[in-house]
Each structure stands twice: as structure tokens, then as C-alpha cells.
Amino acid sequence: MPSEIRVDEIKNTNSLCSVQLNDAGPVITGDITITTPFYNNGKTIPANYTINSNTNSMSIGPITINNGITVTVNSGGYWTII
Numbered sequence: 001m002p003s004e005i006r007v008d009e010i011k012n013t014n015s016l017c018s019v020q021l022n023d024a025g026p027v028i029t030g031d032i033t034i035t036t037p038f039y040n041n042g043k044t045i046p047a048n049y050t051i052n053s054n055t056n057s058m059s060i061g062p063i064t065i066n067n068g069i070t071v072t073v074n075s076g077g078y079w080t081i082i
Helices: none
Strands: 010-012 018-022 025-029 032-034 049-051 056-059 071-073 078-081
Touching: 071 078
Parallel strands: 049 071, 056 078
Antiparallel strands: 010 032, 018 025
């Protein structure tokens, strides 16, 4: 898990944008604009993760979920793997 995240290419479109790190990686909340044409994500899910209701999540595959790890998608939540 990285101890820091580069945010120089994320433009805060309002004062409610924040970046936090959790066991599954960075969590960005608020309205943002990505100014680079590339989206990068890891290939492995190393920790349990829950996608909450009324939340959309996206991953670029293929994705490996480590043994013993669970990804939970609550009712009303969506996870799309492209």
C-alpha cells in the first residue's frame, strides 16, 4: 500500500473533494476531473472491499481477487469491470 498518492493530475471542481487511503487503496470523494487520458488501477484486490448502496465502482481487468478476500456489492451498488 503506498503511503502517498499523486494528486497533481486531479482537478478539484468544488471544495468537497478529498483523497484518503484505506486498505484497498486510494478513495477519492467529491466531484473531480481527470486531466490525463489514462486511468490506472492495480490488477489484484488484496483486502476485503465493500461497494456501498448507491455507489458505482469501475475496474479495468483482468482483476484477481486474492484467496480469502471478498468483494461485496451491496444492493443498489454496481461494479463494472471493463
